[in-house]
Amino acid sequence: MSERTVSVGSRVGLHARPASLFVQAAARQPVPVTIAKPGGDPVDARSILMVIGLDVRGGDEVVLHADGEGADAALDELVELLATDHDAEVPS
Template sequence: MAQLTAVVGAASGLHARPASQFVQAAAQQGVKVTVGRAGQPAVDARSLLSVLALGAGHGEALELSAEGDGAEAALQALAEVLASAE
């Protein structure tokens, strides 16, 4: 299983627009990705409601996990989306 820590770059945190951008990017990946805070249960990165429920703020670190072929590339792409989403 591949794991990566990513930081929320949006100034207002992971609210509707950046969360939507992240979820759309996660849905395009060839592997299932989960996202969550360290030490807490992770949620499906393709679920907008679940991602919004995380309530992640600006600069907060989130753990991304995926398994399968292309998992590391998927996590890297999603980390970039989290860092640059506005």
């Protein structure tokens, strides 16, 4: 089983748009992925309600787990997504 710990880069945490982007990316992975706060119960990373229910705020750490062929690559992609501030102003 592969595991990664990452600090959430979006200022609002895993709510609204950042949560939606994360859940969509998790659903595209070839392996099941779970997400949890350190020491907390893991939830299915493909469920928007479960992810929002974690109440993850900007700067909080989360732990991702995946198992199976392609788990490391899947987690690497998701870690990069979580570390990015998706709420930053987009230049026009």
